[in-house]
Amino acid sequence: MPIIPPQPPSPPSPIGTPISTLAVNVQNRLEEIPVGAPGTLWSYQFEILTAIVEAMNDLMVLVGRPLQTVNVPYTLTPNTVWQSYPAGVFLITDMWGAGGVIHKVDLNSMDFVMSSWHSDWEQDTSPNGPVRWMPIGMTMFAVHPAPSVPITVNIDAIQYPVAEAWPYTGTETVPFQDEFFEAIEEYAAHYARFKETGQDFQQSLSLYQQYLAVAKRMTDIQDRRDPVIFSTSLGATAGVRQIDKT
Numbered sequence: 001m002p003i004i005p006p007q008p009p010s011p012p013s014p015i016g017t018p019i020s021t022l023a024v025n026v027q028n029r030l031e032e033i034p035v036g037a038p039g040t041l042w043s044y045q046f047e048i049l050t051a052i053v054e055a056m057n058d059l060m061v062l063v064g065r066p067l068q069t070v071n072v073p074y075t076l077t078p079n080t081v082w083q084s085y086p087a088g089v090f091l092i093t094d095m096w097g098a099g100g101v102i103h104k105v106d107l108n109s110m111d112f113v114m115s116s117w118h119s120d121w122e123q124d125t126s127p128n129g130p131v132r133w134m135p136i137g138m139t140m141f142a143v144h145p146a147p148s149v150p151i152t153v154n155i156d157a158i159q160y161p162v163a164e165a166w167p168y169t170g171t172e173t174v175p176f177q178d179e180f181f182e183a184i185e186e187y188a189a190h191y192a193r194f195k196e197t198g199q200d201f202q203q204s205l206s207l208y209q210q211y212l213a214v215a216k217r218m219t220d221i222q223d224r225r226d227p228v229i230f231s232t233s234l235g236a237t238a239g240v241r242q243i244d245k246t
Contacts, residue, residue, distance in 0.1 A: 016173045016174075017173060017174045017178065017181075018170060018171050018172065018173055018174070019049060019052045019053065019162070019168065019170055019171075019172050019173070019174055020049075020170030020171065021174075022052050022174065022181060022184060022185055022188070023044065023048045023049055023052060023170060024036070025181075025185045026048055026051065026052065026185050026188045026189050026192065027039070027042070027044075027048060029185060029186075029189040029207075030042060030189055030192055030193065037170075042192050044170075045167050045168065045169070045170075046167055047192055048188070048192060049167070049168040049169075049170055049172075050166065050167070050168065051187075051188035051189075051191040051192045052184060052185075052188045053161070053162045053166075053168060053172070054187075054188070054191055055183075055184040055185075055187035055188045055191065055211075056161040056162065056174065056175075056176065056184060057090075057160060057161060058187060059161075059176070059180065059183065059184060059187070059215060060090075060160075060161055062212075062215040062216075062219065063215055063218050063219050064219070065176075066161070066175045066176065067158055068158065068159040068161070068175060069093075069156065069157070069158055069159070070089075070156075070157055070158075070159045071154055071155070071156050071157075072086055072089070072154070072155050072157065073152050073153070073154055073155075074086050074152065074153055074154075074155050075150050075151070075152045076129070076130070076143060076146075076147050076150065076151050076152070076153060077150075078146070078147050078148055078149050078150050078151075079125060079146055079147075079148060080146050081121075081122050081124075081142045081143055081144055081145070081146045082122075082136075082140060082142055083140065083141050083142065083143060084139060084140055085138075085139050085140065085141065086155065086157070087163070087165065088159055088160055088163030088164075089155070089157040089158070089159060089160070090138075090157070090158045090159060090160045091138075091157060091158040092133075092135060092141060092155055092156070092157045093156045093157060093158065094155070094156040095133050095153055095154070095155055095156070096153060096154040096155075096156075097129050097130065097131075097151070097153050097154075098129070098151075099128075099131075102130055102131060102132060102133050102143070102153065103131065103132045103133075104132070104133060104134065104135075105132050105133070105134050106134050106135075107134050107136060107142065109134075110134060110142075110144065121144060121145075122146075124144060124145035124146065125145050125146045125147070125148040126145040126146070126147065126148060127147070127148045127149055128147075129143075129147045129151040129153070130143035130144055130145060130146070130147065130151075130153075131144070131145070132144050161174075161175050161176070179218070180214075180218065182214065183210075183211045183214035183215060183218070186207040186208070186210050186211040186214075187207070187208065187211040189204065189207050190204040190205070190207040190208040190211065
């Protein structure tokens with residue numbers, strides 16, 4: 001018999017499916033008739049598309065992927081330490097100014113630990129811009145000292161799966177591979193049925209449980225693909241635990 005050489009692995013599924021493709025499947029799960037825009041019981045643009053994007057946001061938090069990192073210039077609002085996140089940014093990781101890295105601290109340290117200034121540090125300003133920054137929740141951050149003039153910093157950040165502004169049009173693309181699509185559709189259908197309340201909503205909880213099961217499984221798979229994973233060994237590298245077969 002001829003020896004068949006090993007075949008190269010199949011390329012990964014292309015990223016770039018529009019969310020309108022998933023929206024049709026969500027409408028079918030909801031038994032929406034007719035399927036398509038603008039929707040009968042659920043608004044296609046304001047409810048179905050929004051539910052899909054919310055599903056992707058939740059899935060990114062659970063699975064930790066995809067981490068769409070971006071570097072964006074951002075002009076700080078002068079004369080205030082309190083700043084709002086740039087549009088489309090989920091999490092700021094690093095910040096850079098003209099003099100190099102702007103060090104990350106936390107709000108508790110500013111208020112109770114650091115003794116170089118008084119408790120009214122929020123009033124400090126400087127024409128040279130901040131030398132430290134701190135995250136505050138999911139939509140704001142603070143800088144110290146506050147710039148007395150508009151100053152532009154560079155922000156390294158993780159972007160939302162869909163960075164476009166709401167309301168969505170359906171042309172926004174899904175940054176997940178297609179093995180995630182079913183989970184996204186299940187979450188979106190459950191999310192949309194919240195307004196039905198009662199028994200109909202209770203029945204949709206099974207969709208949410210299936211979504212969580214897929215998210216857990218995909219988390220395990222993605223972790224095993226990483227050369228180094230986070231562990232409880234204080235940041236030291238640790239191998240992946242072997243799978244026990246019974």
